Amino acid sequence: MGTEDGEKKMNRRDFLLITGGIISALSLADLLPSATSHAAAIEFPESKCEGNSMVNKRILVAYASKYGSTGGIAETIGKELCREGATVDILQVKNAIDVNSYQGVIIGSAVYMGKWLPDATDFVKTNCEMLQRVPVAYFMACMTLHNPTEENRRTVLAYLNPVLKAIPDVKPVKIGTFAGALDYNNLSWLNKKILKSKGTPEGDFRDWKAIHAWAKGSAGVFIPGEK
């Protein structure tokens, strides 16, 4: 009896030690995803671009991103509008504090678990009043569009529904849906496993031609009279 109990206790203790060790190792991998990987450096581009002094428009391109790929899209959109003559600030939403000086705002986010990042939604909520007075466009970066079928486009457009429902007074005049980028080296063990099991490919699928075209097409909305 005594020995059997002792063995049971030992087994329980061993079990706890082993599972505890596994959990700690997994947690550590989540906390330090890049320490053992070959992830490329993550950048969040922010810049200001002086347009043509004859075009009296200041546009904000604000974005939310975890791993930087949405920032590249925001920068491309902003630079295109700047080439069209507008003065453009490209900022992460968390750094876009004073929005009252802009005559147009483009807000974009990476999609995580079928949604915009909370920072982007919060930005629209916080600036709701101002965003009703100027033209606004939304855009998204996601991996569903690595395969740009009609069905996938519909799926991706639906990602915006929670934002449109939560802040119905802000009505975007344009919505851009773009394929993003994914580097498995940046991800935690668990996220990597989930995305791999869904067959989400790794790579940079940003379609620069489509992004330029969308931005050029937006000039008519944001810089009326110039186009």
Ligand SMILES: Cc1cc2nc3c(=O)[nH]c(=O)nc-3n(C[C@H](O)[C@H](O)[C@H](O)COP(=O)(O)O)c2cc1C
């Ligand atoms: C944990 C995780 C969840 C994701 N969920 C979705 C999703 O629900 N739908 C989708 O199309 N893409 C999804 N993606 C892909 C990202 O939207 C895509 O990689 C995007 O370009 C990331 O932007 P960022 O580099 O600016 O953070 C997910 C990526 C990760 C890592």
